[in-house]
Amino acid sequence: MSSMSAPPRPGGPLPPRGEPGPVREWHDVPRNDPGNGGYGYDVERVDPRAPGRLGGGDLQPVRRRGVWLQRILWGLSILSLIIVSALLYIFVIRPMGVGTSLVAFTAALVPVTIVLLAIWWLDRYTPQPRITLIYAFIWGAAGSVGLTLLFGGFFTAWISPTEPEAITAEFLGAVIQAPVVEEFTKCLGLLALLFWGRRYIGGPIDGVVYAALIAGGFAFTENILYFGRSFHQAQAVGEVAVFWQTFYLRGLLSPFAHVSFTALCGLGLGIAAERRSLMLYFGLGIGGLSLAMVLHALWNGSTFFIEVDPANPMAGFLRYYLTVQVPIFALLGAIAIWLRVREKRILRRQLSEYGRAGWFSPDEVQMFLSMRKRRKAEKWAARHGALARMGMRDLIRATVELGMDRHSILFGKPTAKTRMRERELLERITADRRLIGALSAPVVRDTATTA
Template identity: 45%
Template sequence: MRQAPVGLAPIGPDQHTPGHAARAVAAALGIALGVVAVVVVLLYLISALGAAGVAIAAVAALVPFVVVLLVIRWIDRWEPEPRPALVFAVLWGAGVAVALALIFDLGVQLVVGASGGRPDDFAQAVIQAPLVEEGAKGLGVLLLFWVNRRHFDGPVDGIVYATSIAAGFAFTENILYFGRVLAEQGLGAAFVFTFVVRGVFSPFAHLLFTACTGFAIGKAAERGGGAAAGFGAYLLGLIPAAILHALWNGGLSLARDTIGYYLGVEVPIFLGAVAVVLVVRARERAITRARLGEYAQAGWFTPQEVALISTPGGRRQAMRWADAQRDPRAKRAAMDRLIRDATRLGHARQRLVKGRATIGRTPDEQELLGRITADRQVLTAP
C-alpha cells in the first residue's frame, strides 16, 4: 500500500457534525419507534396466547430468523449498510408493520361485524393480507430511502433493507402462528408440522415478496431520483410484491397437491429471485471496479489496489496480508475500514457520474478519501 498523493484535504468530523447529528437523531427516533411497536405487539400476543406460549414460539421462530439474517448478511457483504439502519429495518418489520396489519385487520372485522356479515377468509388471504402487509413493509423501505439517502445507492441496498424488514415481520408472524398452535393443540405433531411448513419450507417467502419493493426503490436510487421518484417506485414495487404474496397464499390454499405446487411454482420463482440477486451483486462489484479505476487515473489508488478492493479474491488476499503483519489486529481493522470506505467511495462516484458533481467536489467523497488516507497510513506504518 502506498501513500496517497496530496490532492484533497481530509474533512474533519466537526465540518460534518450537523449532517451526522441529524442522521443520528433520525436513527435514534426510528429505532425507538420500532422498539415501542415491538413491545406493544408482544404484549398483545402475550395477552392472547399467554406468556409461556409466546416464549416457546419465539424460541422456535428464532431458527428461521437467524437463517434468513445470515443470508441477508451474505447479500450485504460487498458494501455493508449502516448497522442502525438495519436495526431499524428489522424493528420496523417485527413491530410497526405487524401492528399496522393487525390494526387494519381489526378495523375490517369491526366493519364487517357491524354490517352483520362474516369476514371472507380467502379474500383476506389473497387480497387484504398481500396489499396491507406488503404496503406496510414497503413503507419502511421508502422511509429509509427518504431519510438514509446517503447510504441508499441501488438495487442491492433496496433488497437488503427490504429483506431485513421482511425478516422481522416473518419472525413476529411465526410467533403468532406457532403460539396459536401451542394454545390450541399443545406441543405436539401439529406444532412440528407448522414449524416445518413455515420454518423449513418457507422461511424466505416474505423476503421474496418485499424484495420486489426494495428492488424498485433501489432502481430509483440508482437513477438519482428524489422523494417523488422513490414514492413512485414504492407503488410500482408493491404490484409484484402483492401478486407474489397472493400467489403464495391463494395457491397453497387451493392446490390439491401442496408439495407439487410448492416445487413446481414457488421453487422456480425463488430460484429466479436468487438469480436476480446474483446479477445485481455482480453489477455492484463491476461498479466498484470501474469507479475506483477512475480514482486510480487521478492518482488516489494504484491499479493493484483497485484489483484487491474490487474482487472477492483480492479482498481475501488483502486481509491475509494484514493478518501476516507485525500488529495484525490493527492492520486488519484498518484494512477492513479501507475496503469498506473504498467501496462506498465507488458508489459515491457512481452518484457523481449521474451529473451531480465531479471528483473532489462533495463532502461525502472528500470525507471518504480522507479516511482512506488515514487507514493507508496505518497500513504502511512499520
C-alpha cells in the same frame, strides 16, 4: 468523464501483493479538465498525504444536518420501535403462555436464521451501516406488525360486505387485507430509510437487502404467533403433528416467502435511487409494491383453490409449491445473485478509473474487489495492531462507498453536495492510508538497504 494520468511511482519496498503499503509522495499531477462539468476527479490530488491541500474546485457550501440531531432522531426512532416491541410482547405474545412462547420463539429462530445468513452473504460485499440494518429488522419485527394489527381489522371491515359468510371473511382477510396492509406497512420502513438519506439506499442491492431484513423481521414475529397457535392446537387435540406441519410449511418450505414479496418493492426503489430519478421513485416504487401484493395474494390464495385429498392433504399443496412458488423463488434468487455480480463489475470499472487517476495501484484495486484479499489485507494490518486493522477496514469501506457513489452520480448531474461527498471519501481514504502507513512503517531505519 475525464481522467488524470498518474506520475511514475518512486521505488521502494512494497507490502505483500494485494495489500496497501506506505503512502508515497506524488507530485506534478495534471489539473482537472474544466470541460467535464465540474465533476470527474475534481479533488485535485496535489499530495495524497495532505488532505488539507486537496483542491476544492468550485465547491459551494453545503448545508448539512447536525450529526447530533441525526443521532438523536435515530435514537428516538429505535426507542419507539423498542416500545412497540414491548407492547407486542405484553398484549400479543405473553397471553400465549411462557412455555408456548418459548417453543414458538425457538421454532421461529430457524427460518429467520436462514434468511439472515442469505442477507449477510448478499450484503457483505458492499456492507451497509449496522445501525440501519438493525433499524430495518426492528421495523419489520415490531413497527410493521404493530401497524398491521392496528389497521388490518379496519381495512377488512371496509372491504367486507355487511354480513359476510365465514369463508368470505376468511378469503378477504387472507387474499386482500393481508397482502395490501402487510406489504404497505413493510415498505413504509424503506421509505423511512430513504427519508434518512440516499446513502442508505443508493442502488438495487441496497433496496433488496433492507427490504429482505424488514420482511425477515416481520416473518419472525408472525411465525412466533403462528407457531404458538399451532402448538396450542396440538396440545388441545393431543396430536403433535399439527405443530410440526405448521413448522414444516412456514419454517422450512417458505422462509423466503415474505422476503421475496417485499424485495420487489426494495428493488424498484433501489433502481430509482441509483438513477436519481423522482419519477422512477413513484413508478418503480408503486410498481414493485403492487407486484409484491400480487405475489403475496397468490401465495395466500393458493389454500383456497388447491384441491385437498383427504388421504394425503399435503400432496396438492406440494404440487402447487413445486410448480409455481419454487420457480418464482428461484427467479428472485437468481436476480439477487446477478445484483451481487453486478456490484463487483461496477466497483472494478469505477475503481479502475480512480486507479488511472493515480489514487490506487492495480494491486490495490484487485484487493478491494476480492473478499479473500480484503480479509488478507485486514490480517496483515492486524499484525501492526488493532488500530491499523480498524484503519484498513475503514479504508476498504470508504473505497467501496466511493466506487458505488460515483457509479450512481454518473446517472445524474453532479452537484455541490455530490462533489463534497466525493471529497470527504477521498480525504477519509487518504487519512486511513496515512494511519496504516505510519503504524506499519519500521521504527528503525534499515541501514543495509539505504546505504
